[in-house]
Amino acid sequence: MLATALGSPAPFGQSQFAFMRGNAFEAKVKADGGAELLRLLYERLGGSSPAPGPDAATPDLSAAGPEGRAARTALALREATAAGGWALLDHPMLALEVAGSPAYLEPDAVVVHPDGRWTVVEIKSFPMIDASADAAKVGAAARQAAVYVLALERVAAVTEGAEVGHQVLLVCPKDFSNLPTASVVDVRKQRAVTRRQLTRLTRIEDIADALPEGTTFDPACSPQELESAVSSVTAAYAPECLAACELAFHCRARSRAEGAVETLGRSVRGELGGLTTVAGVLAAAAGKEGDPADPTVAALRRAAALRAEALESAAALRAQAPEGAAAVRGQAPEEAGAACR
Amino acid sequence: MSLITTLARLEAVDSGRAQPLATVRHRHLTDRPLVIVPLTTAGEAGAPLGALVGTDREAPRLLAVAQPRDRDLRFAFLAELAEAVLPHIEAYADVVEPAERNETDPATGKKTKVEVELCTDAPQLIVPSRAGIEFVRLLGRSMRFRRTAEDDPETPYPAPARVPLLGRWLTHYGERARVPGSSLLLAATDLLNRHWATGQSSLEDQHLGALLAWIDPPGGASGAEAALAAELGRDQHGQLLCPPAGPATDPAFDNRLLAPAIETYDRARQALAAAEDGLAADGRLGELSTAEREIRSLLAKVMLPTWDKVWQGLDLLRELPEGSRAEDRWTRDRWSFTAHRDRVSSGEPPQPRRDDAVTAAQKLASRETAQAQLEAQEALDDPLVLAGRRLAGEAFLADVTDVEMAYTESKRPSPRPLVTLRTDERPHLGERTKVYRSLDGKPQTAEFVRYAQEPDQEGEVLLVLRIMDRMGRGKEPAPGSLPEPGERIAWTLFEHDQRGGPKLPDPEETPWTHGGPPGADAATRAEHPDPVTPEDLL
Numbered sequence: 001m002l003a004t005a006l007g008s009p010a011p012f013g014q015s016q017f018a019f020m021r022g023n024a025f026e027a028k029v030k031a032d033g034g035a036e037l038l039r040l041l042y043e044r045l046g047g048s049s050p051a052p053g054p055d056a057a058t059p060d061l062s063a064a065g066p067e068g069r070a071a072r073t074a075l076a077l078r079e080a081t082a083a084g085g086w087a088l089l090d091h092p093m094l095a096l097e098v099a100g101s102p103a104y105l106e107p108d109a110v111v112v113h114p115d116g117r118w119t120v121v122e123i124k125s126f127p128m129i130d131a132s133a134d135a136a137k138v139g140a141a142a143r144q145a146a147v148y149v150l151a152l153e154r155v156a157a158v159t160e161g162a163e164v165g166h167q168v169l170l171v172c173p174k175d176f177s178n179l180p181t182a183s184v185v186d187v188r189k190q191r192a193v194t195r196r197q198l199t200r201l202t203r204i205e206d207i208a209d210a211l212p213e214g215t216t217f218d219p220a221c222s223p224q225e226l227e228s229a230v231s232s233v234t235a236a237y238a239p240e241c242l243a244a245c246e247l248a249f250h251c252r253a254r255s256r257a258e259g260a261v262e263t264l265g266r267s268v269r270g271e272l273g274g275l276t277t278v279a280g281v282l283a284a285a286a287g288k289e290g291d292p293a294d295p296t297v298a299a300l301r302r303a304a305a306l307r308a309e310a311l312e313s314a315a316a317l318r319a320q321a322p323e324g325a326a327a328v329r330g331q332a333p334e335e336a337g338a339a340c341r
Numbered sequence: 342m343s344l345i346t347t348l349a350r351l352e353a354v355d356s357g358r359a360q361p362l363a364t365v366r367h368r369h370l371t372d373r374p375l376v377i378v379p380l381t382t383a384g385e386a387g388a389p390l391g392a393l394v395g396t397d398r399e400a401p402r403l404l405a406v407a408q409p410r411d412r413d414l415r416f417a418f419l420a421e422l423a424e425a426v427l428p429h430i431e432a433y434a435d436v437v438e439p440a441e442r443n444e445t446d447p448a449t450g451k452k453t454k455v456e457v458e459l460c461t462d463a464p465q466l467i468v469p470s471r472a473g474i475e476f477v478r479l480l481g482r483s484m485r486f487r488r489t490a491e492d493d494p495e496t497p498y499p500a501p502a503r504v505p506l507l508g509r510w511l512t513h514y515g516e517r518a519r520v521p522g523s524s525l526l527l528a529a530t531d532l533l534n535r536h537w538a539t540g541q542s543s544l545e546d547q548h549l550g551a552l553l554a555w556i557d558p559p560g561g562a563s564g565a566e567a568a569l570a571a572e573l574g575r576d577q578h579g580q581l582l583c584p585p586a587g588p589a590t591d592p593a594f595d596n597r598l599l600a601p602a603i604e605t606y607d608r609a610r611q612a613l614a615a616a617e618d619g620l621a622a623d624g625r626l627g628e629l630s631t632a633e634r635e636i637r638s639l640l641a642k643v644m645l646p647t648w649d650k651v652w653q654g655l656d657l658l659r660e661l662p663e664g665s666r667a668e669d670r671w672t673r674d675r676w677s678f679t680a681h682r683d684r685v686s687s688g689e690p691p692q693p694r695r696d697d698a699v700t701a702a703q704k705l706a707s708r709e710t711a712q713a714q715l716e717a718q719e720a721l722d723d724p725l726v727l728a729g730r731r732l733a734g735e736a737f738l739a740d741v742t743d744v745e746m747a748y749t750e751s752k753r754p755s756p757r758p759l760v761t762l763r764t765d766e767r768p769h770l771g772e773r774t775k776v777y778r779s780l781d782g783k784p785q786t787a788e789f790v791r792y793a794q795e796p797d798q799e800g801e802v803l804l805v806l807r808i809m810d811r812m813g814r815g816k817e818p819a820p821g822s823l824p825e826p827g828e829r830i831a832w833t834l835f836e837h838d839q840r841g842g843p844k845l846p847d848p849e850e851t852p853w854t855h856g857g858p859p860g861a862d863a864a865t866r867a868e869h870p871d872p873v874t875p876e877d878l879l
Contacts (some may be wrong), residue, residue: 015595018384127386129482130694175871176386176483239542249573256354256565264350265542271344278354285348299732303345306728313724314364318662 022125034088040182052086066104069093080112087112094151100203107148116161128172146190354540357563359555365664369671374465381588382409387483391640394425420501463678469586478515484508485691522715550583584643606632664722698855714839739764784837
């Protein structure tokens with residue numbers, strides 16, 4: 001909404017086909033009290049526990065509000081762990097502190113093993129074809145599951161005999177069917193990364209404190225007011241933002257207006273040293289600015305000279321063959337000879 | 342991204358127009374490429390929604406699936422796709438020329454030349470984007486293990502006759518597209534990105550509309566403005582003016598237009614099934630075909646802009662003269678095509694789901710060779726690419742100042758002339774570093790000997806090379822085989838031709854470290870068709 005009010009709406013949204021397919025698949029996996037899901041889990045992560053039977057517990061987790069549901073989930077987890085059997089928690093609610101304020105998370109399912117281990121289950125509708133799935137999608141699912149594991153660990157810390165498994169179960173459709181298949185994903189690395197990022201996040205109160213008095217992000221305000229409000233929060237735009245953030249098009253426009261080189265990609269910054277703006281780099285390359293002793297400036301000037309020389313020689317070659325593209329194509333061998341003569 | 346490419350991108354930002362990254366075209370384009378613009382259903386694996394196919398930009402063939410979750414309709418689509426694609430492929434399969442190939446005689450181990458057929462040209466497929474290439478692979482995978490009624494009369498839900506064959510061909514094309522420099526299956530975005538640098542990131546360059554907006558902005562607008570319009574511009578119904586190049590569709594299109602149209606179609610179909618007499622059925626059949634036409638026209642509307650853009654991109658590329666060594670890589674593509682044609686006609690089974698260890702290692706090795714070869718050939722074909730290598734110290738241009746004869750100290754002395762060069766470049770030369778130049782299209786090798794003079798005021802150095810080969814068999818070098826004083830020559834530190842690595846063992850000799858020989862379980866490992874279930878959505 002904010003992005004639309006700013007005049008840079010982000011093209012996000014989910015197709016109802018994908019939505020329906022995802023829901024239908026999840027319902028199929030969890031049908032019959034999660035029998036199929038527990039079977040898949042037991043096959044891959046069962047360990048020495050007895051196989052889950054039809055008596056696996058599926059506690060009711062409904063309660064009022066996210067706090068209520070989170071409390072209900074914690075209680076159900078404690079009871080299931082104490083009972084020492086298999087239990088499937090369908091859409092539990094977990095709380096995690098992010099930047100000083102609580103965030104509520106809803107994993108697809110959490111399974112309690114008879115030995116007190118808790119396993120996060122992620123049900124995704126992208127296919128696993130010949131036992132391998134799109135790496136980017138699996139990575140995203142692993143990062144998501146790692147957050148759930150972190151949130152579960154907080155509950156497990158106050159539950160006797162409980163332990164959160166660092167292996168999560170990813171359930172996907174097999175090949176081109178809607179039959180479920182599963183794969184175990186180790187999320188220790190993602191968990192460590194997320195934990196570190198969470199501790200490093202600036203607390204929301206600190207960000208709010210740094211804002212000028214009276215700043216508001218109410219989409220009903222005029223675009224100018226919003227513009228200044230949004231620009232009072234610093235953002236480090238990179239092209240990767242476009243895939244994830246609704247404000248990315250706004251940030252990109254700002255970043256481009258400032259002439260920041262990061263609009264071309266994060267890696268660009270690495271090879272340009274201290275030069276951070278497009279105009280600055282081009283001036284340095286053209287020899288108008290910059291210290292020639294600086295290795296970046298020297299490399300840029302050399303790159304510019306080599307590029308200009310190559311383009312000139314190619315233009316000269318093309319001028320020699322004025323009969324058009326067809327004639328040039330016929331003369332290709334000579335041209336190549338000239339290029340490396 | 343190298344510094345010289347980054348510079349080109351920054352120049353593009355500054356000028357508002359894409360800047361050239363190449364002065365010649367580095368990929369072969371055939372006279373009649375088959376363009377395929379596919380669309381897929383969101384959330385489903387390989388459930389195609391429709392496609393535009395054809396070799397004539399004025400007459401694309403529209404294929405559409407009214408209800409992508411219906412198995413029969415999907416099979417009908419795939420059968421139609423096979424009818425559109427296979428004749429194009431087969432038209433090239435019978436036009437052959439004689440060629441020779443080195444083969445090792447299994448009995449004697451001697452290398453012999455064998456007369457074989459080589460297709461004189463190969464069919465080329467062009468898709469809009471890299472996701473399109475992945476989709477071709479996925480389609481191939483979904484089709485090649487299907488059984489037709491002829492293969493196995495017992496099979497449930499038999500596939501139409503030519504569908505498994507199309508699956509094998511698409512798999513081959515998808516696999517070949519992973520070889521660097523191959524041109525059998527190309528994505529328009531990859532082609533354009535190879536030849537132009539835009540003022541946006543490589544992520545944004547995957548959007549065909551935005552990419553073309555930078556290269557060829559309509560009506561004198563700046564590239565950035567035109568690209569933004571292509572990315573976000575919507576009409577009054579909230580539909581993108583430049584629909585995504587597929588195979589994924591825009592969610593707004595799915596939700597607002599396609600889903601209601603499919604629902605209407607489903608209702609019309611139910612009504613037809615429930616019709617009690619012939620007269621009512623006639624009327625409802627009319628409704629059904631109206632609903633189907635509606636879906637076809639919706640799909641056509643979102644695919645046609647992409648179709649036109651692919652052809653526009655091809656036009657832009659054809660303005661560049663083809664690099665001379667692109668033909669050599671195309672010959673390899675023709676060999677690849679011919680080899681697969683032979684495998685199909687000799688009745689070999691479809692490509693396995695997973696390659697065995699030896700095949701996988703061979704594929705990797707050949708792709709590495711192809712990558713190195715591609716980099717070398719592009720640099721030799723194109724001064725602009727060479728400039729990038731010169732900047733990296735992997736090539737240099739130098740003027741010949743002196744040629745001095747010298748000989749080896751063996752019984753029959755061979756010429757090893759010393760050439761002195763003047764250059765202001767700083768290639769990474771060490772003692773006896775090999776450098777190469779192109780002599781009549783063949784590489785001539787030289788060794789670095791020493792610096793004859795340290796950098797002077799202009800930063801120029803004199804360096805001495807010893808020429809090692811391509812001077813003929815005589816005591817004196819063959820005429821024209823030596824550089825002449827005053828000549829300006831490009832030398833490279835990388836080899837021009839790539840040798841393949843060491844030979845890999847036969848599959849029967851696979852070492853235990855790699856799973857051992859296929860052995861006795863080979864029969865049980867034969868590929869079975871994917872299981873099908875009655876309510877199977879795909």
